[in-house]
Amino acid sequence: MTEQQDLPATVNTRISPRGGLDILSRDEVARLADASTGGLRELLRRCALAVLTTDSDSDDPRAASLRYPDFDIEVQQQDRGIKIELKAAPASAFVDGEIIRGIAENLFAVVRDIAYNAIEVSGSNKFDLNTGPGMTSAVFEILRNARVMRSYQNPSLVVCWGGHSIGRDEYLYTKKVGYQLGLRGLDICTGCGPGAMKGPMKGATIAHAKQRQSRPRYIGITEPGIIAAESPNPIVNHLVIMPDIEKRLEAFVRLGHGIIVFPGGVGTAEEILYLLGVLLHPANAELPFPLIFTGPAESAAYFEQIDQFLRLTLGEAATSRYRIIVDDAAEVAKVMREGIRKVREHRLKEQDAFFFNWSLHLPEEFQRPFPPTHAAMAGLKLHRDQPPHLLAADLRRAFSGIVAGNVKEEGMREIERHGPYIIDGDKEIMRALDGLLKAFVAQRRMKISGSYKPCYQVAND
Template identity: 75%
Template sequence: MDAKTLTPVVSTKISPQGGLDVLSRGEVSRLRDASAGGLHELLRRCALAVLTTGSESDDPRAALERYPTFDIEVHQQDRGIKLELTDAPATAFVDGRLIRGVAELLVSVVRDIVYVSSEIEDAAAFDLNSSEGITNAVFEILRNARVLRAGQEPNLVVCWGGHSIKRHEYEYTKLVGYQLGLRGLDICTGCGPGAMKGPMKGATIAHAKQRLFESRYIGITEPGIIAAESPNPIVNNLVIMPDIEKRLEAFVRAGHGIIVFPGGVGTAEEILYLLGILLHPKNADLPFPFVLTGPKESAAYFEQIDHFLRLALGDEVAKRYKIIVDDPVSVAKAMVDGVELVRRHRLDSKDAFFFNWAVEIPFAFQQPFVPNHENMAALHLRRDVPVHELAADLRRAFSGIVAGNVKEEGMRAIEQFGPFKIDGEPEIMRALDALLQAFVAQGRMKMSGEYKPCYRVVAGADLPVAAPAA
């Protein structure tokens, strides 16, 4: 028990099993390096997020405040490596032994941090200043994490949605996951709670009923978000991508279809990212099932989203997604039908089942966006550019709000300089402001506590808001 926090803690050494046999001396040294150029602090934050699986806080600083003396050290030994945990959360242990699933996720943390640092960022093997180089890097990270399976039929459905959702919305995500699982579909999410956990939970029951024992529950996250959205306990394959852009590309490249449940700004960011890609002229004929769904109580939420998308991007955008309310069976059937179209297209185009090489993702979508005050103010949120480019900048606007809400860097910037200013075409700004206010009113910005906006919509914020389309 830590004397300062009175929180039960455990100190121990563990030998990782599977996926992480040996590390070089240089890799171990960097993992233990606590200086600005080292990896120790990143390892410590991500490891603590895994060890606090099931946390109900979305403040990335909460875990470190609760376990201030937590530390993790990597030791190279004659039979491999050992991880030394100091003052780790006792909830990650049973009778003094680290829970097996938590141990596996901890291995994933070390694996991905080491691989990204040594093979992606420091090596010259990938040109991260080119679109092809970034896509190759995403492929290699997923392959190294054993996410990509050759010889398997397309069956991976990506589920997006909020970590802060109502109970009836969460129950609905489980029902959809159950129907997907009955049809042999595996689940990939952002790995956290809420709409990221529900589909996996529903699918586990369905997979058990169908006697499917090698099902995949893939969680894809990134260092800036994992501390706020710790992996849920069902994730059996965790991948930590270097940044949000590579995380989003990984979803689109690895998945065979996407379902969106109710959420907040992070969910809106994901929707705009995918639509920006699907609206690109080179992807006009690319089949990709995209369903927005929720219980009947969430119908107004999707009306707001649909209204905003049509206003900003034009009515044609609605052809790229389907809204299904309160019907899990129809959602699952729509996804099965859509995945079959993807399968046929991949066969015809001789594209891989396990990685969508054919989809065009412009370099502008792949470049990491730094959500600071200057970059947020410089976003071009006007309809005088191609729709996929406007979608990309709208995605960046929501990304900045996500950073201000739950990412440590963004929260510090807001505390120091005040809210981000978002400016653009007045009609778009009015609709954006109405959408964001609805998110706040519905409690979709934070899991707990009073929400203090990290943004200020400048143009049109005080003007009357047009009513959503019927």
């Protein structure tokens, strides 16, 4: 172990992968070592460092690299498999010189998914990523390669969305909900980070232990642009890295059997608009998909504002697809369990899989990656003279751009070069959007710590 002046303690070591990552091809190892433009070495280094700084209290994607400037990772080909060499790795990931097992498993997941996404998904002709079915097939194969789907298990996976920057009372409430879900045998899937992504998992661990549930699932789904800002929390026991935010969102709605939304910021608003936009498509009108917004009593005003914004932008039809339950964790779990029972009945009737929601129609507007550029943000169609699901798609993109400007390196660089994004559209929608964003800033839902300088400007004159 070495310690540098003014820098945290670090460790140099070599580890052997376990749990599904025993071998890689020579091409995969070479690509992971490629430091040239388009190579995978820097992406691997950034994502690996995020895992090794699990439970970080920073949402600055550049903070870990500044704290551990000498960190490096190398995947080495061996006669009997592979070895992973870590240089100047955070000592907090080790106990008595041994890497913590959960962190090691998530580190192996990083290597597995980066190699698979680059070579089998993006770098081959297996999937037509210009079509909806092709993108859905890619999502399915990534999840299957990660071994997170269980064909023999009844629907039981609850996706929990919410902010990484939430108050103490809100965090404690997410634990209560997770506890009630766990008592009912339900598993948890989140974005894998802190705050509302950690709380439900933490609560469920106690309930699963009480119920003697032997194989609980705490699935964390992330993507390269956000993992450094939202390092995996230590409870995640199945980590999956999707290639981009759109495939991450699709993985949530294909894998999960119901969704609970806790208080959050722009990322949570993006997720809400994504799901409601999908559910508002006429092809999904009869599809059961339980969706609950919930928080403690202190969050009642937050959900009133979200509800008002959705009514104004998407209309009353959108409100029929979700239910707001305030300060009643047990009721949330009961309603979710009943909703999942209806999902099971529907899947049996339609002969659809329990482990992947093939019946859900996903318009390509929700699947195509959105580049967070100023031109793309300026070109959004934020007006009502279009079907509600299309308006939801562009509102989702607006929030996605703000997320990129807040916590993703590419978006932050774009803001540094060209100033804030300009968001324009129908004046009534812009006033409502501006009010919602200002509330997020006032409630400190944009950043975990420090002051927040908006990366956007809403044209509401």
